Amino acid sequence: MRKQVKGNVTWIGYLDWELQTFHGDDYSILHGSSQNAYLIREGKNVLIDTVWTPHREEFVENLKREIDLSDIDYIIANHGECDHSGSLPALLKEIPDVPIYCTANAVKSIEGQYGKHGWNFHVVKTGDSLDIGNGKKLVFVEMRMLHWPDSMATFLTGDNILFSNDAFGQHYAVEELFNDKADSCLLNREAMKYFANILNPFAPILKKKLEEIGNLNLPIEMIAPSHGAIWRENPLQIVEKYAAWADAYQENQITIAYDTMWNGTEKLAHAIADAIHRQSPDTLVRVFNIAKSDKNEVMTEVFKSKAIAVGSPTVGNSILSSVAGWLEFLRQLKFKGKNAAAFGCYGWSGESVKVLQDKLREAGFTVVDESIRSLWNPEEEDLAKADAVAKALIGEKKMESDGQQETASAAGKDLAKYQCAPCGHIYDPAVGDPDRGIRPGTAFEDLPDDWTCPVCGVPKDLFHRL
Numbered sequence: 054m055r056k057q058v059k060g061n062v063t064w065i066g067y068l069d070w071e072l073q074t075f076h077g078d079d080y081s082i083l084h085g086s087s088q089n090a091y092l093i094r095e096g097k098n099v100l101i102d103t104v105w106t107p108h109r110e111e112f113v114e115n116l117k118r119e120i121d122l123s124d125i126d127y128i129i130a131n132h133g134e135c136d137h138s139g140s141l142p143a144l145l146k147e148i149p150d151v152p153i154y155c156t157a158n159a160v161k162s163i164e165g166q167y168g169k170h171g172w173n174f175h176v177v178k179t180g181d182s183l184d185i186g187n188g189k190k191l192v193f194v195e196m197r198m199l200h201w202p203d204s205m206a207t208f209l210t211g212d213n214i215l216f217s218n219d220a221f222g223q224h225y226a227v228e229e230l231f232n233d234k235a236d237s238c239l240l241n242r243e244a245m246k247y248f249a250n251i252l253n254p255f256a257p258i259l260k261k262k263l264e265e266i267g268n269l270n271l272p273i274e275m276i277a278p279s280h281g282a283i284w285r286e287n288p289l290q291i292v293e294k295y296a297a298w299a300d301a302y303q304e305n306q307i308t309i310a311y312d313t314m315w316n317g318t319e320k321l322a323h324a325i326a327d328a329i330h331r332q333s334p335d336t337l338v339r340v341f342n343i344a345k346s347d348k349n350e351v352m353t354e355v356f357k358s359k360a361i362a363v364g365s366p367t368v369g370n371s372i373l374s375s376v377a378g379w380l381e382f383l384r385q386l387k388f389k390g391k392n393a394a395a396f397g398c399y400g401w402s403g404e405s406v407k408v409l410q411d412k413l414r415e416a417g418f419t420v421v422d423e424s425i426r427s428l429w430n431p432e433e434e435d436l437a438k439a440d441a442v443a444k445a446l447i448g449e450k451k452m453e454s455d456g457q458q459e460t461a462s463a464a465g466k467d468l469a470k471y472q473c474a475p476c477g478h479i480y481d482p483a484v485g486d487p488d489r490g491i492r493p494g495t496a497f498e499d500l501p502d503d504w505t506c507p508v509c510g511v512p513k514d515l516f517h518r519l
């Protein structure tokens with residue numbers, strides 16, 4: 054249903070109080086969510102984004118109550134993912150010729166999902182604008198890889214609203230729409246959870262993008278994302294939070310995550326928690342059984358932590374599948390600047406600690422030397438090792454992974470492959486980039502300075518050596 058936002062801008066989205074998961078079942082929704090779409094009625098009538106496919110018919114009916122669809126002059130598609138574009142096919146059946154303003158990548162995304170129907174796309178880039186009458190215009194800002202290649206934000210002059218799409222959003226339903234009406238603790242928690250679980254892999258891009266948006270000198274008075282509360286009161290607070298979160302964020306917290314078979318590894322987890330608290334009472338300690346906890350909530354705690362300890366007993370010469378799956382998710386999130394330790398019980402071969410350490414290194418953590426590897430149930434001498442693990446996690450450690458990267462980058466010209474941090478594309482010198490005139494055999498360091506990722510378009514400095 055329609056809700057007033059500001060001036061001639063209304064919200065025309067979908068509040069979903071029943072949603073429990075998102076991105077399939079990969080993201081937990083604990084306090085509802087929303088897909089926010091907006092209608093601007095100035096000299097021209099503009100629809101910004103739509104709602105998810107299951108709600109398309111209700112969305113189009115609601116829209117019809119607000120406006121004769123043939124009076125819509127422009128659609129702005131800030132992002133092609135189906136939670137924002139999912140109602141386009143139903144809507145465009147009624148108004149097939151309406152111009153759709155979006156990025157070039159959004160055309161690919163929308164046509165890729167819904168087919169080629171000859172829709173009236175108008176491709177825009179950062180700085181392009183669209184006059185909508187009454188002295189107001191829309192200014193477009195590409196938000197590439199925040200969090201998809203096609204993502205874009207749109208700024209409405211006069212009312213000074215930034216329609217930021219996924220950036221600055223939260224999976225949190227607020228009937229009254231605005232941040233000053235929301236439970237501030239829940240709002241901040243959900244904003245952080247969204248950042249930690251969805252945006253953190255793109256933190257290096259986000260830092261640059263925040264600078265770029267700052268350089269545009271947009272007089273932002275309101276930030277209207279595509280999920281959750283609209284930032285009306287002190288809207289730049291969320292921009293400031295993003296700047297801090299994108300910069301290897303951590304608090305004085307250590308998180309312990311484990312799974313256990315016969316409670317031995319659980320005892321080690323509790324011993325490490327107790328030792329941390331004894332040695333550093335100001336350090337917050339959070340303890341989770343991975344198999345029994347919401348993984349997105351645990352990852353939010355990892356995001357806040359300066360160090361983690363991960364435990365698993367040995368099973369099948371490796372680790373429990375619950376821990377293995379969790380570690381894969383941890384790797385994808387690309388946390389930086391955090392220490393880690395491993396612990397676990399075993400009955401005969403005892404590989405789990407080594408496996409955990411290797412996987413933690415792969416995930417970008419600096420693994421401390423101290424660990425606990427306990428045969429059968431932990432004895433006093435095993436539990437006593439918790440003191441050394443705690444001390445190592447509390448203390449400051451030099452970034453092992455950063456050092457490795459520096460060594461690599463100083464290694465001189467070679468033909469190593471490089472991977473794009475945001476999208477995962479691998480540049481292989483043996484192949485080059487022939488579509489753009491880069492011949493096979495061209496080392497990554499010999500690529501032109503203005504070369505960009507052929508998949509997501511980010512610059513060279515967001516690639517890392519494999």
Ligand code: FEO
Nearest residue numbers: 132134136219279
């Ligand atoms: Fe809210 Fe990337 O979709």
